[in-house]
Amino acid sequence: MGSLPTESLSVEEHQQQQVEMDDTSRTERARWLLNSPDPPSIWHELAGSIREAFFPRNKLSSSSRVKQTWRRSAFSFLRGLFPILNWGRNYKASKFKSDLMAGLTLASLSIPQSIGYANLAKLDPQYGLYTSVIPPLIYALMGSSREIAIGPVAVVSMLLSALMQNVQDPAADPVAYRKLVFTVTFFAGVFQSVFGLFRLGFLVDFLSHAAIVGFMAGAAIVIGLQQLKGLLGISHFTNKTDVVSVLGSVFSSLHHSYWYPLNFVLGCSFLIFLLIARFIGRRNKKLFWLPAIAPLLSVILSTLIVYLTKADKHGVKIVKHIKGGLNPSSAHQLQLTGPHLGQTAKIGLISAVVALTEAIAVGRSFASIKGYHLDGNKEMVAMGFMNIAGSLTSCYVATGSFSRTAVNFSAGCQTVVSNIVMAITVLLSLELFTSLLYYTPIAILASIILSALPGLIDINEAINIYKVDKLDFLACIGAFLGVLFASVEIGLLAAVTISFAKILLNAVRPGIELQGRLPRTDTYGDISQFPMAIKTPGILTIRINSALFCFANANFIRERIMRWVTEEQDELEETTKRTIQAVIIDMSNLMNIDTSGILVLEELHKKLASNGIELVMASPRWQVIHKLKSAKLLDRIGKGCVYLSVAEAMEACLASKFAALSNC
Amino acid sequence: MGSLPTESLSVEEHQQQQVEMDDTSRTERARWLLNSPDPPSIWHELAGSIREAFFPRNKLSSSSRVKQTWRRSAFSFLRGLFPILNWGRNYKASKFKSDLMAGLTLASLSIPQSIGYANLAKLDPQYGLYTSVIPPLIYALMGSSREIAIGPVAVVSMLLSALMQNVQDPAADPVAYRKLVFTVTFFAGVFQSVFGLFRLGFLVDFLSHAAIVGFMAGAAIVIGLQQLKGLLGISHFTNKTDVVSVLGSVFSSLHHSYWYPLNFVLGCSFLIFLLIARFIGRRNKKLFWLPAIAPLLSVILSTLIVYLTKADKHGVKIVKHIKGGLNPSSAHQLQLTGPHLGQTAKIGLISAVVALTEAIAVGRSFASIKGYHLDGNKEMVAMGFMNIAGSLTSCYVATGSFSRTAVNFSAGCQTVVSNIVMAITVLLSLELFTSLLYYTPIAILASIILSALPGLIDINEAINIYKVDKLDFLACIGAFLGVLFASVEIGLLAAVTISFAKILLNAVRPGIELQGRLPRTDTYGDISQFPMAIKTPGILTIRINSALFCFANANFIRERIMRWVTEEQDELEETTKRTIQAVIIDMSNLMNIDTSGILVLEELHKKLASNGIELVMASPRWQVIHKLKSAKLLDRIGKGCVYLSVAEAMEACLASKFAALSNC
Structure with missing residues (x-):
């Protein structure tokens, strides 16, 4: 695929181009996320569930898509109410x-x-x-x-x-x-x-x-x-x-x-x-x-x-x-x-x-x-x-x-x-x-x-x-x-x-885990579940294991993340005298976020930014992206911090790290 | 990387070997999942949280790991209780x-x-x-x-x-x-x-x-x-x-x-x-x-x-x-x-x-x-x-x-x-x-x-x-x-x-979504969030968006999955006269499953199996795997149905499909 023009490039230029191509597709893919259509509003969902309650979808009509006359639909309603009309005719x-x-x-x-x-x-x-x-x-x-x-x-x-x-x-x-x-x-x-x-x-x-x-x-x-x-x-x-x-x-x-x-x-x-x-x-x-x-x-x-x-x-x-x-x-x-x-x-x-x-x-x-x-x-x-x-x-x-x-x-x-x-x-x-x-x-x-x-x-x-x-x-x-x-x-x-x-306990004390890359894959997993997972020094990958990031657990999540950041920071300083560069929050599990959650996210961003740490969000879902947009949080944090997956977020963080190093 | 021996093989043989290698590593990676260590038991977690309540971790001691004398620790306890002892000495x-x-x-x-x-x-x-x-x-x-x-x-x-x-x-x-x-x-x-x-x-x-x-x-x-x-x-x-x-x-x-x-x-x-x-x-x-x-x-x-x-x-x-x-x-x-x-x-x-x-x-x-x-x-x-x-x-x-x-x-x-x-x-x-x-x-x-x-x-x-x-x-x-x-x-x-x-509403009516592969990635996303996602005909990929698969939502999830299966089946029959081959359930969001959830999962497996459809589980978490093991469900369904990620489950399904086709 277009191998001809690259052949005239040097190896370094080629790598450079590769990196740029990766970058473009990464931001393009992030744009899929950022520009995903708005999820159905709550009124829409409410109307849908009421409609479903009173006019449940008739399986027959939805599957074979036959236009039903009034009499037919009345009969199918009766058959729904009295199943004996269905099996009674074949009774032997x-x-x-x-x-x-x-x-x-x-x-x-x-x-x-x-x-x-x-x-x-x-x-x-x-x-x-x-x-x-x-x-x-x-x-x-x-x-x-x-x-x-x-x-x-x-x-x-x-x-x-x-x-x-x-x-x-x-x-x-x-x-x-x-x-x-x-x-x-x-x-x-x-x-x-x-x-x-x-x-x-x-x-x-x-x-x-x-x-x-x-x-x-x-x-x-x-x-x-x-x-x-x-x-x-x-x-x-x-x-x-x-x-x-x-x-x-x-x-x-x-x-x-x-x-x-x-x-x-x-x-x-x-x-x-x-x-x-x-x-x-x-x-x-x-x-x-x-x-x-x-x-x-x-x-x-x-x-x-x-x-x-x-x-x-x-x-x-x-x-x-x-x-x-x-x-x-x-x-x-x-x-x-x-x-x-x-x-x-x-x-x-x-x-x-x-x-x-x-x-x-x-x-x-x-x-x-x-x-x-x-x-x-x-x-x-x-x-x-x-x-x-x-x-x-x-x-x-x-x-x-x-x-x-x-x-x-x-x-x-x-x-x-x-x-x-x-x-x-x-x-x-x-x-x-x-x-x-x-x-x-x-x-x-x-x-x-x-x-x-x-x-x-x-x-x-x-x-x-x-x-x-x-x-x-x-x-x-x-x-x-x-x-x-x-x-x-x-x-x-x-x-x-x-x-x-x-159920409430689960929402109040959600799981939150440090992730590492599983060897020979692009998959990230809990480091306690997968002892073979590899951590990237200087970049923390954290997954929030709750369907809701809400008032009941927002402070808990914030404190847990901040504790991990300080612990990792201390450890890094002891061993390599380097500092944490980025915290990637894997949001793939989050179904929704409320105003308390958004407040905490903004606070986290501020606190991390004041320590020179970048906050990166990986694969936020539909509703989460929509809420972040309507709370204008993305405008304040910057849309560049959202990626389609942890792997892509990690690549981007590493790329910017190398860029920073080569600029030095 | 070992390119010498393969050169003597024909292209087909090479591909064959490649497929086998992929297969091995796939099962090996699934084994990481299946053999992951047992999560901490509930007693262990309880003891941990009690310990944390009464003897909160001292940041100083944990970070610099200094062995404290009794007097030192008493003083640090006092300083924790009376912060004035910390800042008072530097007050100007x-x-x-x-x-x-x-x-x-x-x-x-x-x-x-x-x-x-x-x-x-x-x-x-x-x-x-x-x-x-x-x-x-x-x-x-x-x-x-x-x-x-x-x-x-x-x-x-x-x-x-x-x-x-x-x-x-x-x-x-x-x-x-x-x-x-x-x-x-x-x-x-x-x-x-x-x-x-x-x-x-x-x-x-x-x-x-x-x-x-x-x-x-x-x-x-x-x-x-x-x-x-x-x-x-x-x-x-x-x-x-x-x-x-x-x-x-x-x-x-x-x-x-x-x-x-x-x-x-x-x-x-x-x-x-x-x-x-x-x-x-x-x-x-x-x-x-x-x-x-x-x-x-x-x-x-x-x-x-x-x-x-x-x-x-x-x-x-x-x-x-x-x-x-x-x-x-x-x-x-x-x-x-x-x-x-x-x-x-x-x-x-x-x-x-x-x-x-x-x-x-x-x-x-x-x-x-x-x-x-x-x-x-x-x-x-x-x-x-x-x-x-x-x-x-x-x-x-x-x-x-x-x-x-x-x-x-x-x-x-x-x-x-x-x-x-x-x-x-x-x-x-x-x-x-x-x-x-x-x-x-x-x-x-x-x-x-x-x-x-x-x-x-x-x-x-x-x-x-x-x-x-x-x-x-x-x-x-x-x-x-x-x-x-x-x-x-x-x-x-x-x-x-x-x-x-x-919170309860969210647990009772969890999100559940049909997924498709995002173009040029191994990532799967909600088909309503990502209109560009590609569905694989004959293989349904379903993600359960709830932290718990429990009594409050197990029946809802079962009915939704069965409805999608019948809808997809009807559509497939109309267009290609083929049948659904597998249902991949992406469990990466599930933090835990209870006995009601396990019952429903087993029922789903039976019902799908009676229609010749395979039930495949992708990336179940620590606790979920542990519960499935202790309920002996994996023994009954077969451990081969668990994969590390949706992408690997999909590959395995497609591979077995091709194998079935080539056997015909």
């Missing part, structure tokens, strides 16, 4: 066979669990069954997960009763308590659908994975301890959920003999049966149906035993009357005015978030096994509508259950039709068989709940979290201990606080 | 001359301001004067700023009275109020010294520059409005500080004629005089002494006028008796037990932070003019001790004043001796001249305070903030409006909340 008899079997298996697990969880939520048993009817049907229309099993779950049931007790005592006035539960369910549904419609799905992410692991384990232990009431047949039991109160209550009951050993014998025998079934099911995947039908089997067997032996006369507590029939309307029972509105809305919000967290975690993990994508926001809308519908038909907060979803999956469900089958089966049993459950012992419900709890405690994952990230483990253990020893709310609060403190 | 008579002049000028401004600010803090005038005696003397021993003028300031005085009124009404029981003020001062001192001793200086940074600008402006307006009481001679005035209450109170007083016009005439005349003096002083830097002595002049003149005309008989409110003499002890007045302890501690904390913010901002800006360094933590210790000493000698919270520091600087102060001169002068006037101030009209004090306020309102800076950073401006205007329309606390809270919301 073979799939239905699988779904039917899965649905029946699911129902056999669902009926005893629903009764047990209703008990946990301090509601009459039929409300648990109601919750296994309407919400699954609504979800089947609107949801897009194929495996999730909808209905009442242990953690949300416990959460509801734990939080609601402070507002209304269920023992004192069960009707008022029930009304408030429906109201909470309504609010939970409203919050969930609002989260989904406004694409606020990220709010659910605020409960980190580690926090959920800790919270679930704590909740499982708390739920398990509460089952001691049913298992021991204790009459007077504490309303609190923390370990100390519950154990205190149990011991004082045992001490005063307010309990009936027969309950315990019956409950424990069936608990052992359930745990053995569970163990066999886990060992042999083909026998997955054994743990799934074991609860129903236990209910039938124990009911028969109690009926035949008349054990209820000897202190065995029984379920007694369960009101059968279709879900009654509860629309008129919602308490949307009155003194408890604020509290019910708050409890609704907490239940909404916890329920969504569980459902989305369940849905995603099974979707990723089957290799399809689950849109979190759409799921939230579906969950929201199903809970609003539930609150109008005597249901309490429903969500996706860990244990039943696993059963559904193992039973080979193909689509959400298995939920429909399950709902219809539950409905039929509500119509036909509730009177048969009269003699079902409460201890059995307790043992069914207890047998489902080990699935919520994931010790391996906790150990894993400890190994990988100590701060994550702190959030995990905070949630766990909070739930265990204080209350559910405090556990959740501890988890969220610790998680966010981690 | 010429410096003292400058300091004497500056100190006298300062005292002439200090006396009227102190009386005015004591009035603002709802204390008797002498307490303002006391606060200008002991704290400056203590600071002179321990502080390292040379220009700062210590004493009572407007914002802290207003803050104190605004917050304390909710605890104890100063009109109802002035003695109890005063006791609580001393207690607050004690707590403020304790908090300040604890911040300094434990190197918690960054806590002061939580009030961002923008928030301070807004808060100061709001406070200035609130203070100004409160001066209407003195200026109009109103008897019944509201205790609230918000604009609406104050203006309401003023209008109702004007309406009911509870005010005395003579006060207003007197106050306004001198206000105009003070403002003119201020204006002249700002125009002509040599006349800096004019605005500095104008307040004292006004006091003397107005006192004479009132004395001669007996205006106090005609409704002009006067200061009346000021108790003279040396600061009395107030050690026995501290209320360290009793019902108000929590509230006084809280107010102490707020005053401590606000006072430090002002002092450090003032100190730093003048230190940077004179080109010396101010250690924030040492300053805090000095401020803390001076306030603790103040609380024991009838002073309230003192700090560095904006306006007086500027006067001190203009008057040519050389060292903190000017503060000593000022304190002694104030002490002498307390001993000798307080009886002369009997007839000083209160309206004059109001006009002195009013004339100092414009310096607190920095409209240019607010405009500048708006231009540079809209979110910063939001914090600024939030603080401003909060102080103006709600209360001082709400203003501060709004500012801190908005500032932190910005």
